[in-house]
Amino acid sequence: MSEEKCCVVTCDLPLDKTYWDNQYQANATGWDLGEVSPPIKTYIDTIENKDAKILIPGCGNTYEAEYLLQKGFTNVTVIDIAPTLVENLKHKFVENTNIRVVLGDFFEHAGNYDCIIEQTFFCALPPRMRQRYVWKMHQLLTDHGKLIGLLFNREFEVGPPFGGNLKEYEQLFQKAFVFNSISLAKNSVPARENTELFIELQKNHPNQVNLYHFEGITCSGCMNTVSGKFLEIDGVLSVSMNTDFSEILIVSKTEVALKTLQKIVSYDEKYKILKIN
Numbered sequence: 001m002s003e004e005k006c007c008v009v010t011c012d013l014p015l016d017k018t019y020w021d022n023q024y025q026a027n028a029t030g031w032d033l034g035e036v037s038p039p040i041k042t043y044i045d046t047i048e049n050k051d052a053k054i055l056i057p058g059c060g061n062t063y064e065a066e067y068l069l070q071k072g073f074t075n076v077t078v079i080d081i082a083p084t085l086v087e088n089l090k091h092k093f094v095e096n097t098n099i100r101v102v103l104g105d106f107f108e109h110a111g112n113y114d115c116i117i118e119q120t121f122f123c124a125l126p127p128r129m130r131q132r133y134v135w136k137m138h139q140l141l142t143d144h145g146k147l148i149g150l151l152f153n154r155e156f157e158v159g160p161p162f163g164g165n166l167k168e169y170e171q172l173f174q175k176a177f178v179f180n181s182i183s184l185a186k187n188s189v190p191a192r193e194n195t196e197l198f199i200e201l202q203k204n205h206p207n208q209v210n211l212y213h214f215e216g217i218t219c220s221g222c223m224n225t226v227s228g229k230f231l232e233i234d235g236v237l238s239v240s241m242n243t244d245f246s247e248i249l250i251v252s253k254t255e256v257a258l259k260t261l262q263k264i265v266s267y268d269e270k271y272k273i274l275k276i277n
């Protein structure tokens with residue numbers, strides 16, 4: 001699906017600010033729909049509170065924000081890591097006080113939002129960032145806040161974009177979010193028809209979602225053993241480790257003391273676990 005490809009340089013490069021800025025400078029924005037994504041537009045039309053605090057991370061040319069403003073929303077924040085893009089957006093929206101345009105890394109952003117809109121941001125991140133994405137989304141939402149938008153339900157030969165599927169998303173977001181909806185989008189643009197899921201995930205606010213650095217695991221067998229041991233802790237609801245075994249996401253009824261986790265993995269001196277704040 002070449003129209004979805006965003007690489008103009010080798011994809012082995014880190015997907016950082018420079019990488020993304022180069023895509024905008026080279027006009028290599030194959031992901032850009034040129035319009036608000038129809039399933040998101042349909043959802044926006046159902047939001048009654050025009051003062052809802054809304055965030056669009058990895059916003060790109062952000063037709064979604066334009067649509068929100070057109071519909072009278074008053075509290076829209078967009079954030080993107082690419083300076084060239086953000087400069088253009090700042091210029092474009094300079095006169096509009098209902099939108100805040102932020103240049104920065106989503107994972108360093110602080111705030112509290114009623115709704116976060118996902119549109120080809122998740123798939124642009126290296127898959128090892130997925131646990132971090134869940135953790136950050138949970139952190140940025142208000143108690144009853146929602147993450148809504150689209151996730152690919154297909155794989156790609158090279159990424160970005162990086163694909164995924166329903167089962168993977170269900171495992172990744174479980175317990176941290178309540179699945180109000182996660183099903184095949186009905187009115188996708190033709191190029192993405194039957195390949196994307198519409199999600200409406202509500203923050204499961206009483207649950208604690210914590211992320212930890214993990215050192216010492218080198219294979220999925222050991223990962224399963226450690227995850228299994230953590231899952232046995234009273235009150236732990238879900239445990240998921242990222243693809244390079246460097247981060248672990250734990251969802252629990254109450255926060256588990258770091259010392260408890262450290263003690264559990266102390267049977268192997270290579271294993272180190274530290275909380276990410």
Ligand SMILES: C[S@@+](CC[C@H](N)C(=O)[O-])C[C@H]1O[C@@H](n2cnc3c(N)ncnc32)[C@H](O)[C@@H]1O
Nearest residue numbers: 020031058059060080081082105106119120124
């Ligand atoms: C595939 S593009 C999608 C853009 C837009 N959402 C759209 O659908 O047209 C991914 C966007 O995420 C931005 N991005 C990547 N990593 C980011 C990060 N850590 N924080 C904020 N933005 C990021 C890129 O600069 C790029 O604009």
